[in-house]
Amino acid sequence: MGYKEENKLGVALIQADIEIGSPQANKAHLEELMEQAVQQNPKPDLLVLPEMWNTGYALEQIQDIADPEGQATQAWLSSFAQKHEVMIVGGSVAVKQGDQIFNTMYAFDQKGEKVGEYSKLHLFRLMDEEKHLTAGTELVTLDLGGFQAGASICYDIRFPELARSLALGGAKMLIVPAEWPHPRLHHWRTLLMARAIENQMYVVACNRVGSSRGTDFFGHSLIIDPWGEIIAEGSESEEIVTGLISPELVDDVRGRIPVFADRRPEIYTDK
Numbered sequence: 001m002g003y004k005e006e007n008k009l010g011v012a013l014i015q016a017d018i019e020i021g022s023p024q025a026n027k028a029h030l031e032e033l034m035e036q037a038v039q040q041n042p043k044p045d046l047l048v049l050p051e052m053w054n055t056g057y058a059l060e061q062i063q064d065i066a067d068p069e070g071q072a073t074q075a076w077l078s079s080f081a082q083k084h085e086v087m088i089v090g091g092s093v094a095v096k097q098g099d100q101i102f103n104t105m106y107a108f109d110q111k112g113e114k115v116g117e118y119s120k121l122h123l124f125r126l127m128d129e130e131k132h133l134t135a136g137t138e139l140v141t142l143d144l145g146g147f148q149a150g151a152s153i154c155y156d157i158r159f160p161e162l163a164r165s166l167a168l169g170g171a172k173m174l175i176v177p178a179e180w181p182h183p184r185l186h187h188w189r190t191l192l193m194a195r196a197i198e199n200q201m202y203v204v205a206c207n208r209v210g211s212s213r214g215t216d217f218f219g220h221s222l223i224i225d226p227w228g229e230i231i232a233e234g235s236e237s238e239e240i241v242t243g244l245i246s247p248e249l250v251d252d253v254r255g256r257i258p259v260f261a262d263r264r265p266e267i268y269t270d271k
């Protein structure tokens with residue numbers, strides 16, 4: 001049994017290392033960690049994986065190793081979710097659609113039904129993403145057991161407009177799979193904290209660990225509450241980071257400081 005009876009959601013972030021360019025090895029490794037996560041007592045209700053876990057940033061080979069239509073990834077996530085009766089936000093994977101490659105998140109409920117998918121909107125030029133990937137075009141909110149979760153991926157958190165739009169659309173949680181490296185730990189923690197405080201929403205962020213081609217990824221996966229308090233934070237090693245979140249706290253914080261009612265959109269510029 002999970003946490004359902006208390007109207008709370010138990011979240012487990014799978015803070016894993018990723019082997020660049022090796023989708024099969026990464027899937028097998030993640031599955032081991034996910035098995036460990038669902039053996040915990042109480043069992044988490046929701047698992048969240050890191051960004052681009054199938055290929056890592058093997059961008060020069062990405063046309064050859066991205067998952068065609070995301071089919072293999074979706075079948076695997078759906079079957080794990082159904083078998084273990086757990087919701088999964090499957091981080092993101094490189095997905096091939098025709099000649100284009102997207103950085104795409106898939107989410108499933110406990111019955112293995114797809115809840116939604118989201119492709120990263122903001123491509124990260126520092127890693128040449130825009131040379132190899134195609135950006136998504138849609139805002140996505142996932143219904144995770146009645147808890148509305150806005151979708152974002154890594155670099156997306158540098159764009160406060162995205163989290164604000166998702167919050168205005170009803171999201172009470174921001175989900176953030178990432179491959180965020182040193183030396184920008186300060187940016188990662190500060191931006192995530194800010195997105196939580198300014199939007200009075202949970203932030204659930206799963207970053208990878210380990211090194212690829214001279215880049216060191218620091219983990220520090222975070223679960224932050226709508227008051228900006230850290231519920232759980234990962235180390236720099238592989239681990240499962242867990243925490244309990246409650247939709248009522250979002251309403252409580254939004255009731256205490258009515259940021260959304262006090263906005264002045266008629267004065268802000270759009271562009």
Ligand SMILES: O=C(O)CCC(=O)C(=O)O
Nearest residue numbers: 124154155179180181184
């Ligand atoms: O914005 C950053 O500093 C890191 C972003 C990133 O690594 C990514 O989007 O993959």
